[in-house]
Amino acid sequence: MAKLPVLPSGDEDDCQRTAIEGLGGVGKTQIALETAYRIRDVQPECSVFWVPAIDTTAFENAYRAIGQQLKVPGINEEKADVKALIKSVLGRESMGNWLLIIDNADDEKLLFGDTALADYLPFSRKGSILFTTRNHKLGLRLVESENHIIAVEEMSRDEALKLLGKNLKGSQMSDTRSNNALLEFLTNLPLAIRQASAYMAKEQISTARYLKLCNSSDEDIVKLLSSHFDDRHRYKNIQNAVATTWLISFQQISDHDALAADYLRFLCLLAGKDIPHSLLPPAGTLETVEAIGTLKAYAFISQQNESDSYDIHRLVQISMLSWLDGKGERQEWTAKVLERLNDIFPWPKHENQEEWIRYLPHTQHALQLRKRTDDEEATTGLLSKVGESFRNLGKYKEAEQMHRQALQLREKVSGKEHPDTLTSMNNLAGVLDSQGRYEEAEQMHRQALQLREKVSGKEHPNTLTSMNNLALVLGSQGRYEEAEQMHRQALQLREKVSEIR
Template sequence: MRLLRFDTPGRLILTGFRGKPIPPYAILSHRWSDSETLIEDISNRNHKEKEVGYRKLQFTAERAAQNGLQYFWIDTCCIDRWDNNERSKAINSMFQWYRNAARCYVFLSDVSAVTETAACSDWEASFRKSEWFTRGWTLQELIAPVSVEFFSREGQRLGDKASLNRLLHEITDIPLAALRNCPLDQFSTSERRRWVKNRRTTEEEDIVYCLLGLLGVSMPTTYGEGKESALRRLQAEVEGTARAPSIIPFSRNESFVGREVQLADLEAKLFSNDQTTTTLAIVGPGGTGKSQLALEVAHRTRLNNKNCSVFWMDASDMDSLYRSYASVAQKLSVPGCDDDQADMKQVVKRCVAAMSARQCLLIYDNVGATTLRPSGSFTTQAADLADFLPHSNLCSVIFTTTESNTAEALAPRNVTALHELTPDTALRMLQNCLTTPLLNAEQQEAMHLLRELLYLPLAVVQAAACMNASSMTVQQYQAQLDDHKEAALEWSDDSSEGEQRESGLGKTVVAALSLSMSHVQHSNAVAADYLFIAACLDRKDISLELLEAASPRAREDAVKVLDKYALVTRRPAESSLDLNRLVHQALRKRLQVQGRLMQWTQRTITQLLRVYPDDDYSNRSKWRRLLPHAQYALSRSATDDNDEEKLSLTEKCALNLYSDGRYKEAEELQMQLMQTRKRVLGKEHPDTLRSMHDLATTYSSQRRWKEAEELQVQVTQTTKRVLGNEHPDTLTSTANLALTYSDQGRWKEAEELQTQVMQLAKRLLGDEHTNTLRSMHNLAFMYTDQGRWKEAEELQMQVMQLTNRVLGDEHPNTLSSMHNLASTYSHQGRWKEAEELEVHVMETRKRVLGEEHPDTLSSIHNFAFLLRSQARREEALALMETCFQSRQQVLGEQHTGTQSSLDTLNSWRAECGNESP
């Protein structure tokens, strides 16, 4: 949980309380506008620019201070909306956060304060009509907290839950006892469910999800399932107290038909292995219903065996798989599951042990060869996946996958292959999906249509969706489908009919998509454009920010049209959507045949560049989600050396990859960028030289000194020749070359160059210029590497004093200079002086930058080494453990910083005789 506060100079600070006691705090309840302050606005110091959001922020801070509370919480700017893990956890934690708040302030933007002459009834009238009382999510914000105070849009207090309880009861029909914080279990489940009767939500499922905290249950949010489906799952959770704990994020598909043979076969094989876990696999092309078959097995198992836990795991990528395990760990009360700092691998390990001790059915949905290790061999991935599986004869596992070799490797001799449906089953599926029942006279036409659709479940569902959305009969749909077959011939691949059937892209299936798109285009042209943008992005987790619209409402309307035609899967909790693989493939083919693929790819790159952030730490969650889309678009764009937008996006992606320690991928993009700029701009252009410098830095991070040196020599020589020996860029490039020499232990060459840089910088820029101070720091760093402590200390003391005077005692450069001086003290055994400085640096970074900032984590890492040097082994080990876990969470497992902490931790544990993680 993150909380906000203002420090003494009036600076807004966002503080994380991961793994620490949470102090008393106030919490805001409000309705969102289009001008809310977001977490990135806080990090980027832009929080004052959004008038409405900043007014609420000021209001909450002032009220909290008046109530003696230092910290406060506002949902818009305390939750990282770009971090899917955090967002998912927040939805299920919200009720508890409101309940634990010392004060809850309700900001009513549609209620005006009473004046000195106005009667009480004046504000009461608008209070009764306030939209706040009609929203689903504000129900828990009224019930959960002990203290709830209501304020007008002017910030005037109108009363609280105690003084206004009669009025609140009249407005909401909620019993007075509930408003007075009587324990909720004193009210029946049906009564608590009635409290949302007159409320509404933007998403129909939210009217169910907003009851989770009130009913004391938790379950995954599955937007797109519909209100009735969500209600059935909620009911199952409420009634499931007598059953084994389970997580099935989808309700039973009432339209599921067929697959009787496969169902019987799968059920017969469950728990059939007396020695170890029973593993089964369902394989088939996209759209054949693998997940639906697994879902039916899951629900049947839970219904028929109340002692068997059933857990659904999204194995489409590592991030989703870890989220699934986190949910299971919470369900089974696995130690560490609520600790944000916990090592996720250790949580998974404990979770697997807990599952192995009980009867379980696990469904690993959508397993692919790239799920766990994109660059590895399949055998390695299968071995990695084994680490996530229980090893017990009490457990059975079902995998779903489109890849035959994956299925065979994971479940030898237990593979169920799916193909198209039988005609009768396809007809039943169509009938179940249509809102208007088929007449007897339409049966024959329907059978003809299904034959043309290859009896593919995905095509049947889309055809039914199109008929429902456009109020068409089967005959009308067939007639329009015939008109789209010619277009389908152009879209279809040149592959054989058999290959087309296998891929699900037969000409009539594509014709069905063409028909749906024509209706979408007629209904909402913006929605059709969204499909073409989505076709040029990675098909999963497409952020709505990439879809331009006149207003948020217009964008939402367009996305709902696509959902109505079953062309996308909406993910409202993440403000994103997914595209089915076959739809994605067909759309790209359509654009290619029409000669518009490159045009739309270019438009997509423009959109990406519009929302893509810089590589500052505070934007990490955002660019991590956008990066796969940028890489997809860039890798499939036209080769155009003059496309500056493409080059700019390439540079941003490379910097992001470098920041995450993904040096090979960064190097590939930087090499492309450097070569292009050399061709277009020439070898001496500043942009070319910058790209050469970035590539050299990436080489250095991989300890590839020779390649780094070669590039840096070129940059230095070019800047000297073009700009002169005394130009700032020349000094910078010379300093970088000196550092590369230093990294190789070539002290004499390094010192000579760095001394030149420092002397020139002093003469040209002055003693207090940041470039001068940086050159002094670099030279001191070279002295320390050679053990020349006295010379190093003298320079470092000068740098620290100058930066403190010029930049202030909390500036990052000042703190870095303090750390450098502390390091020199430490090497001389001057522990007290070193520790005093290191603690000051660490605490200041925590306060100013936050506990998760990479610089803060470096301070923790450094301080652990200082403690170790003083033989304070236990303190050092605990601190390094904290550093490793935080770096793993923030930087990722592959980052050099994370690996450095892990290597150190393993070494220290080995010395202590402890087991490595």
């Protein structure tokens, strides 16, 4: 609290402005409220005014209430320009010291668009304005200096435990491990903690039981995050649920920055940590910088120092997925993500491992959502690439699972004799061979060889590759004469093809 420079500065050329910024639900309003009470105690002669910037009506009603409190002439007249009157009154030195708190200054259109509420902010060297905002860019525009922006730090674990237990009985928090795990899941976010505490108090369940609900499914998590609860610390007409709070921000981003909104849709379908910038759909350099800046401004994503990767807040990710479901866009965006991943994910080799190893967790995550998309071409390609990645990493069971799914999907989409299907068959045989399951591998290589001879002919390069693979698996079984015969046959055919060329 001591960091907040909110008392009038006394600078004859300045009216002190400060912004408290942070993710929706992080406790900005509570900090502003505590600041107001402390200033009352420290400097009782300083007037403190509170104005919610939720919409034009709330802003104007708060200004009218200020005018009535100050007995401003004409404030109650039907055609009075209430905002202009209060700006004028607070701009007079005779008003003395004052602090004006503008809460929920999140909507750029409201403040700088047609309504231009920012034009009615007063100016006085004896005055100070404190904003709370979710939007760093907007906060910077309001205070004009990074030095006057205070980012709300994450609540400590002790503070979070105290907040969690405020409405609960001791028996509901008897499991210390569950208490800590739940706070870890809720990322120590005050609004999420109050919401969870209210739900547990209402349903009379323990933190352990609530944690199980959180871990059961994304659908259950969304329901919990969307459940309304009474919170006397928040505005009566505002929905208090965490998910609902963030939906407002999602909509604001959609209205102001279309590319940022698309990036948020894209990012929520990937694993939440260490998302490489290169995975994002390409766009103009300046547009990309501004879009990423918007998402960071709302604290929906974070970037460590000057790294080329991002993290997306876990609860934001879940809420965003629910938003996509509600708008009927999840299937469309799952397909877009799979297509982008398939385009950029290289065929895994040792020399490009540094590249594909970074894409692997995000591709796995996206593939888990593939039931919501009809883009089977991209899905099959990714299944094969992930399977080969696991094979290169020595994770043969996982590799087999991926290659089997790829083969099944290839057969369904293209038929058993399609070249791509036979490639998938060859990949699966290879991973069976890597596990020492030579008889199964042999059977699959023979099947692939027969079908390739039928489809492409005996002299086709793919057929000769299958012949060579079969020879290798025969050799692995100690059947050296058969292996030699097969290798000789493949060599003769390759020489024949080379001579013809």
